[in-house]
Amino acid sequence: MRYPLLLQQCTDGKYQASAPLLPSITAVGETRDEALQVAHHAISHALQTTEVGYLDVPDGQARPSNPWLDTAGIFADDPELEPMLRDIYAARDSE
Numbered sequence: 001m002r003y004p005l006l007l008q009q010c011t012d013g014k015y016q017a018s019a020p021l022l023p024s025i026t027a028v029g030e031t032r033d034e035a036l037q038v039a040h041h042a043i044s045h046a047l048q049t050t051e052v053g054y055l056d057v058p059d060g061q062a063r064p065s066n067p068w069l070d071t072a073g074i075f076a077d078d079p080e081l082e083p084m085l086r087d088i089y090a091a092r093d094s095e
Contacts, residue, residue, distance in 0.1 A: 003043055007035065022046055 007017045010028075015035035019025040025042045029035030075081045 001047075005036070005039055007032065019043060 003019050003021055005017045005019055007015060009015055009032075013030075015029050015032045017027045017029075017035040017039040019039065019042075022043060025039065025046060027035050027038035027042050029038050
């Protein structure tokens with residue numbers, strides 16, 4: 001698997017590598033190659049010891065209730081719905 005790294009030379013001449021997709025990983029080495037090796041080891045260790053999970057968090061925004069939508073579909077399986085609608089449409093058409 002490939003991970004992007006940000007690699008930069010520090011003011012003291014050392015190199016620092018950080019993995020944006022794994023924000024807790026920062027590797028420092030005396031040379032560029034050493035920083036890359038330390039980063040490789042840190043990423044490998046993180047992948048072996050880390051679990052990815054998801055958490056659903058409500059957005060906290062209270063939405064006003066829509067009485068039409070709150071009752072939508074409650075009669076979908078009601079066997080008396082179709083005859084009632086036919087009666088309503090027939091009464092409306094006769095007006």
